[in-house]
Amino acid sequence: MGSTASVVPRIPVISLRGDALTEQGADWTSACRATRLALEEYGWFELVYDVVEPTEEVHGSVHGAMEELFSLPRETKMRNKSPRLAQGYSGKNSVLPNFEGLGLDGVTDKAACEAFTNLMWPQGNPHFSDVVHRYGLMMAEVQKLVVKMVVESYGIGKEKEEAVANSTTYLLRLLRYERSPTVETNIGLKAHIDKSFITVLHQNHVHGLEVRSRDGQWIPYRPSSPSSFAVLAGDILMAWSNDRIQSCYHRSFIDSDETRYVVGLFTFVTGIIEAPEELVDEEHPLRYKPFLNQDFLDFYASSTVPDKNEANMVKLYCGI
Numbered sequence: 559m560g561s562t563a564s565v566v567p568r569i570p571v572i573s574l575r576g577d578a579l580t581e582q583g584a585d586w587t588s589a590c591r592a593t594r595l596a597l598e599e600y601g602w603f604e605l606v607y608d609v610v611e612p613t614e615e616v617h618g619s620v621h622g623a624m625e626e627l628f629s630l631p632r633e634t635k636m637r638n639k640s641p642r643l644a645q646g647y648s649g650k651n652s653v654l655p656n657f658e659g660l661g662l663d664g665v666t667d668k669a670a671c672e673a674f675t676n677l678m679w680p681q682g683n684p685h686f687s688d689v690v691h692r693y694g695l696m697m698a699e700v701q702k703l704v705v706k707m708v709v710e711s712y713g714i715g716k717e718k719e720e721a722v723a724n725s726t727t728y729l730l731r732l733l734r735y736e737r738s739p740t741v742e743t744n745i746g747l748k749a750h751i752d753k754s755f756i757t758v759l760h761q762n763h764v765h766g767l768e769v770r771s772r773d774g775q776w777i778p779y780r781p782s783s784p785s786s787f788a789v790l791a792g793d794i795l796m797a798w799s800n801d802r803i804q805s806c807y808h809r810s811f812i813d814s815d816e817t818r819y820v821v822g823l824f825t826f827v828t829g830i831i832e833a834p835e836e837l838v839d840e841e842h843p844l845r846y847k848p849f850l851n852q853d854f855l856d857f858y859a860s861s862t863v864p865d866k867n868e869a870n871m872v873k874l875y876c877g878i
């Protein structure tokens with residue numbers, strides 16, 4: 559029997575295949591409960607989503623598309639401009655020397671994928687547009703499934719799930735990590751909390767993500783299969799759940815000589831964020847005033863609090 563003193567906490571792994579994917583399936587209820595508990599206790603989990611075939615081809619196609627995208631000249635990538643947080647082109651600068659990212663808002667909409675593609679390849683690149691659109695749709699399905707499981711496990715009315723689903727926006731971020739030869743640091747992204755509702759991440763075979771546990775230990779993410787997604791709770795989910803779910807604090811590194819590619823789906827909600835009444839009771843009094851996701855993002859962007867990555871920004875914005 560080993561001591562538990564220095565044991566790194568395990569990450570919850572939830573596998574969705576076969577029966578567990580359908581409401582009628584025998585495992586559905588336990589999968590819903592496991593998902594909710596993982597988000598409540600850890601703020602994230604690994605989801606093995608074994609429903610897309612052939613696995614290697616589906617995921618490999620998007621990594622190939624990213625390779626093609628990031629090999630474009632910097633001036634081309636910089637055409638993807640946005641005043642919004644994390645939506646334009648970022649990285650390969652003194653703040654983020656080992657990182658590069660491009661945002662594609664509205665990825666579930668084919669026209670948005672085409673517009674992004676045409677910005678990068680004015681002569682057109684239907685293959686890229688198609689691959690990214692299909693991958694975005696799949697990730698959106700993953701996100702919807704997670705919302706459905708959480709809502710069901712809390713016993714919240716179906717119309718609330720629909721309300722969330724109908725007002726969700728889908729920002730796809732394509733991320734690339736490569737050790738810069740001119741800097742000492744191996745940091746990819748400094749520790750932070752996503753300002754999203756939910757973040758879904760898929761990486762190639764190169765590791766780098768770490769998530770902080772409640773007792774302050776950094777847990778390295780080592781996906782157990784190529785079909786694994788990391789599902790992270792963002793600040794908006796924390797507020798919506800009335801603090802039952804905690805948003806998760808994470809960071810990334812690049813230690814490898816190989817390039818690390820990550821596809822991230824960051825979802826946001828356009829309507830008013832307000833905890834469902836089922837999540838408010840004597841033991842859990844209302845913790846946040848109703849607010850708009852975009853207003854919170856604007857507040858975050860303009861805030862001058864000393865370390866806004868560490869601070870509980872949503873509490874600061876509308877906590878009761």
Ligand SMILES: O=C(O)CCC(=O)C(=O)O
Nearest residue numbers: 747752759767810820822
């Ligand atoms: O590189 C990763 O796995 C995480 C990326 C991330 O945290 C972000 O883009 O917000």
Ligand SMILES: [Fe+2]
Nearest residue numbers: 750751752808
């Ligand atoms: Fe993040």
